[in-house]
Amino acid sequence: MDRKKKLLIVSHAPSPNTLTLRDAVAQGAGHEDIENVEVTVLAPLDAGPDDVLACDAIILGTTENLGYMSGALKDFFDRSYYPCLEKTQALPFAYYIRAGHDGTGTRRAIESITTG
Template identity: 35%
Template structure:
């Protein structure tokens, strides 16, 4: 890989598939733009549990995709941030990022939490984060596997494509 090759790292967690679908739509869009531009940049999509410190340090931009659970980030995504917070502190300043939060009704608590962590890392929110509302209110709806509407997938794709363009 030459020095001009950039890496977009898409980190996701999902129990019900919504955040994973959003991450995939974002990656697909970024890969389409990469192909149109004839670039060789890397676009890597990983579950939060699979991410390594080396990958985080080598990445040039980050997209975080996670559900809101009980008004905060899902436990696995919070664990990801806990695991790497101090190792990245002072080592990733200024890198672009964005976020996609999937939520049953609100999503603001998880988004605020994620943005505060990224502020601590001094990341640059180049593309405004979005919240995709799945309108899940009952226990059955909350626990059920999710799908996203075509509009929601398009919103996720726009975030991924635009963040890639910042590379």
């Protein structure tokens, strides 16, 4: 049997609604029809470069704060970007935004960092 693929979910969930959203993402990723995937869910302040380097794919979740990602997710990027830069090119990822406006600024920021 092949080794399980590791999916890392890094999500800022400061409210009951965002916690429900994060849990729905984790539940979908861990659905019984999906085989050989180990799901790990971490808050951005608990995740770091070692977690990113150990995963096979990542899902990022954030609230939209003043047209930008949460400070917690930005902190995660600040601590992880350079240690992971040359080692995670082509790492599959997805993201979701709990937007209070249209999420455009948050989307632009995440895409700028992840394609940098």
